Amino acid sequence: MTQNDTTTERVAIVTGGSRGIGRETATRLGRDGYAVVINYAGNQAEAEEAVKEVEQAGGRAIAIRADVADETAVASLFDQTEEAFGGVDVIVHAAGIMPLAPLVDLDLAVFDSVVRTNLRGTFVVDQQAARRLRNGGSIINISSSLTKLARPNYSAYAATKGGVEAITLILARELRGRDITVNAVAPGPTATALFFEGKPQELIDRIAAEPPLERLGQPEDISEIVAFLAGPARWINGQVIYANGGSAA
Template identity: 80%
Template sequence: MTENNTTRRVAIVTGGSSGIGRETAARLGREGYAVAIAYGSSQAGAEQAVKEVERAGGRAIAVRADVADEAAVTALFDRVEQEFGGVDVVVNAAGIMPLAPLAELDLDVFDRIIRTNLRGTFVVDQQASRRVRDGGAIVNISSSLTLLARPGYSAYAASKGGVEAITLILARELRGRNITVNAVAPGPTATPLFLEGKPQELVDRIAAESPLERLGQPEDIAEIIAFLAGPARWINGQVIYANGGSAA
């Protein structure tokens, strides 16, 4: 085991090839973390994320893994422990967001949303609860849509409501381990996940809803995640709504 294996904190970031996950990986890299970029399909995005972490001063690898597949997630943790010596932080940023009114949403699409967003978080958290080292942190990504209740987002918001329940209960189940478990619930954030398929007029209207009169940026959310991953040791079992003051 190299010196870096024993001295660096190690993070796994799912959904690390784009959006909030990618920015979080780079942000942790600036803190000197070794980071595993877990991705589902975009190998090119994951490889670029690795370069961004390395430029920021961290070490990084990219690992393909279906977050809802228990064997794939187990293999992900195995690979990270082999490469870096252990796991201290897990960030669950993988997610999908197909939109439709409840009455029109295809149930196969609903099942995909639940499989990725809810089951995926559960499977990753299960491994994290067993393998994150004492003193570590688990950060799940929810959504302010659980409060904002915007039409068209019923399936997505339902999946994220489940993520919040998992977060609050797991924090209590890990009593005695000195591991914090929190969720960050972003509001509208300028990521490919949010922007895809939306006309500019709609994006501008949503941005104006916040008293700060803009969309969130991935770095806004990454800053909060990095805080929860490291110095925020007295924040535990909480959902942090990060939406610039948007109100339900």
């Protein structure tokens, strides 16, 4: 299938699609007429609510549970998507975790869990996507502007997102001749549960005031960029798009 083929429904898998940026992205793709698979790690109720939101937006949707770092589970996720909708055109890899602590204090078991979910998860999901996306497809990884902003307490998270960007840039070149684009979107501070968790209001207000636009990003700010990369943006490839309202690196 090519981007100009309007007779075949486009199909997207959104990992981490039950909440935050992933959920808003799934709904945005539903408005564009996609069939969307909501991948989730554990909260089935949230995933089913996300399915309803996609359907209300005009798309078809199902929810499938899978650990993004488990290659067998991710292969099954793609199998089930192909069985339900006939193929896969777009993967939006938004699943991730973000425990915060100074490097000197971070428990190595926590560090290993961040690496497993954020970095290994990206590698596993992108590997299946590279093998199975149809022509005209798009792989969109969610990175973070923290790779540039270098904010204290984010060393583990930012390190994994730096790896996500490296995977993205290299995979785009490895897929030469496949008509598949590979890009990353690197949000700045965005008003999601993942961002708000554990932060005092004073810190939230201070971070929100940093960009010239003087506000936090909203999930819909990011979903619009993802939808552009998933659909019409065929000449954007092998790029990291920093979506942070102008926060200085």
